[in-house]
Amino acid sequence: xxxxxxxxxxxxxxxxxxxxxxxxxxxxxxxxxxxxxxxxxxxxxxxxxxxxxxxxxxxxxxxxxxxxxxxxxxxxxxxxxxxxxxxxxxxxxxxxxxxx
Amino acid sequence: xxxxxxxxxxxxxxxxxxxxxxxxxxxxxxxxxxxxxxxxxxxxxxxxxxxxxxxxxxxxxxxxxxxxxxxxxxxxxxxxxxxxxxxxxxxxxxxxxxxxxxxxxxxxxxxxxxxxxxxxxxxxxxxxxxxxxxxxxxxxxxxxxxxxxxxxxxxxxxxxxxxxxxxxxxxxxxxxxxxxxxxxxxxxxxxxxxxxxxxxxxxxxxxx
Numbered sequence: 001x002x003x004x005x006x007x008x009x010x011x012x013x014x015x016x017x018x019x020x021x022x023x024x025x026x027x028x029x030x031x032x033x034x035x036x037x038x039x040x041x042x043x044x045x046x047x048x049x050x051x052x053x054x055x056x057x058x059x060x061x062x063x064x065x066x067x068x069x070x071x072x073x074x075x076x077x078x079x080x081x082x083x084x085x086x087x088x089x090x091x092x093x094x095x096x097x098x099x100x
Numbered sequence: 101x102x103x104x105x106x107x108x109x110x111x112x113x114x115x116x117x118x119x120x121x122x123x124x125x126x127x128x129x130x131x132x133x134x135x136x137x138x139x140x141x142x143x144x145x146x147x148x149x150x151x152x153x154x155x156x157x158x159x160x161x162x163x164x165x166x167x168x169x170x171x172x173x174x175x176x177x178x179x180x181x182x183x184x185x186x187x188x189x190x191x192x193x194x195x196x197x198x199x200x201x202x203x204x205x206x207x208x209x210x211x212x213x214x215x216x217x218x219x220x221x222x223x224x225x226x227x228x229x230x231x232x233x234x235x236x237x238x239x240x241x242x243x244x245x246x247x248x249x250x251x252x253x254x255x256x257x258x259x260x261x262x263x264x265x266x267x268x269x270x271x272x273x274x275x276x277x278x279x280x281x282x283x284x285x286x287x288x289x290x291x292x293x294x295x296x297x298x299x300x301x302x303x304x305x306x307x308x
Binding site for chain 1: 120121122123131135138139142143146149150151153154155156167171174175178179181182185186189286289290292293296297299300301304305307
């Protein structure tokens with residue numbers, strides 16, 4: 001069970017409002033006609049920020065023992081990061097089409 | 101010993117070491133499920149990124165109205181996370197009526213999210229988008245990636261609504277306790293968390 005150090009309900013409402021503000025920033029960025037890679041980088045950074053807040057506060061990881069965080073998250077991020085090993089092949093496919 | 105529990109096995113009381121995580125088994129099980137599900141969604145989103153980078157022309161089907169629909173869906177899902185938190189708090193306080201009320205509101209918000217999602221799907225299908233057909237002449241894989249990623253998420257939302265109905269009923273009948281509500285809440289927040297990646301990557305990156 002989570003500890004009794006949890007936030008008051010009003011603080012959770014504040015966190016949810018903060019997450020909606022981030023979504024608003026994402027939408028505004030989308031219509032700034034940024035280069036796709038810049039937009040993707042910005043959106044991913046903001047999404048990671050949202051996810052971190054959701055995991056720590058809404059999913060109460062901040063109030064659990066630190067061993068839960070250190071057991072689960074580095075391994076998950078490592079697995080998700082390893083998927084990126086295949087991305088250069090997608091760039092190869094794109095460049096092959098350009099060479100034709 | 102503070103970190104130990106007493107259990108009775110075969111008429112003998114034995115001392116069992118407590119979980120190093122300090123959480124119940126069902127909650128730890130939910131975390132393991134969440135990790136595996138995060139990897140599944142990660143693989144789906146990666147496949148989308150791979151195909152998008154490799155495709156010479158990609159479709160941008162979402163007009164401003166669709167983006168606003170997505171913002172509304174996000175608001176509904178975030179609100180449902182708050183009502184789920186209220187349900188967990190009420191369960192910890194032992195207030196059965198409040199648990200039923202907040203779980204009911206969460207289920208309604210989940211159903212509203214699913215309805216808006218299906219409306220967006222039918223709109224795209226009406227415009228000619230299919231799993232392997234792009235009516236604008238761009239990469240045919242857009243439909244495959246969009247419908248599979250959002251379909252997987254929608255399945256999670258619908259499954260969550262059904263699970264909450266079972267948990268709420270069981271809690272009101274006394275078969276389940278507050279830890280069941282808390283574990284169901286963990287799942288619901290995860291569904292919310294996944295949407296925080298699906299919305300920018302599938303909708304905003306494909307906005308006109």
